[in-house]
Amino acid sequence: MTVPEPVPPRPDCRLVSYNVLYQGVGPDGHGWVRRREAVTDELHRLRPDIIALQEVWMEQFVDLRNSLSEFSWIAATEAPAHTPIAYRDRAFEAIDSGTFWLSPPGADPGTPAWDATYQRLATYARLEHLGTGQRVTVM
Numbered sequence: 001m002t003v004p005e006p007v008p009p010r011p012d013c014r015l016v017s018y019n020v021l022y023q024g025v026g027p028d029g030h031g032w033v034r035r036r037e038a039v040t041d042e043l044h045r046l047r048p049d050i051i052a053l054q055e056v057w058m059e060q061f062v063d064l065r066n067s068l069s070e071f072s073w074i075a076a077t078e079a080p081a082h083t084p085i086a087y088r089d090r091a092f093e094a095i096d097s098g099t100f101w102l103s104p105p106g107a108d109p110g111t112p113a114w115d116a117t118y119q120r121l122a123t124y125a126r127l128e129h130l131g132t133g134q135r136v137t138v139m
Contacts, residue, residue: 036063054095100121
């Protein structure tokens with residue numbers, strides 16, 4: 001009888017999902033300029049290995065990418081709003097990634113779907129952990 005090799009332990013990995021909320025939030029003065037530092041501080045505090053973000057507009061994406069420079073980014077930058085994914089490239093390698101729009105068949109990318117006011121899209125990344133070879137799909 002052959003004893004199988006032990007399964008390597010799963011790497012510690014912290015995944016954070018965060019809704020950034022579009023940049024022009026109402027008349028209460030809670031717009032992006034006032035929230036930017038708090039959002040990036042919170043993301044640093046959580047020490048994620050992978051970040052999946054929602055409702056990120058281009059200005060916000062640029063600010064986040066600059067403030068979280070230790071991450072590699074996957075995003076549909078041709079769209080006004082994004083669902084970007086960030087990952088620490090010292091721990092992971094992207095082996096596949098992309099974006100798809102949730103809209104009627106044949107519609108142009110970025111077209112609002114059905115009864116939506118804004119476009120709906122999803123970004124995905126298939127990441128491989130550099131230490132173990134284990135893979136994870138983030139969407």
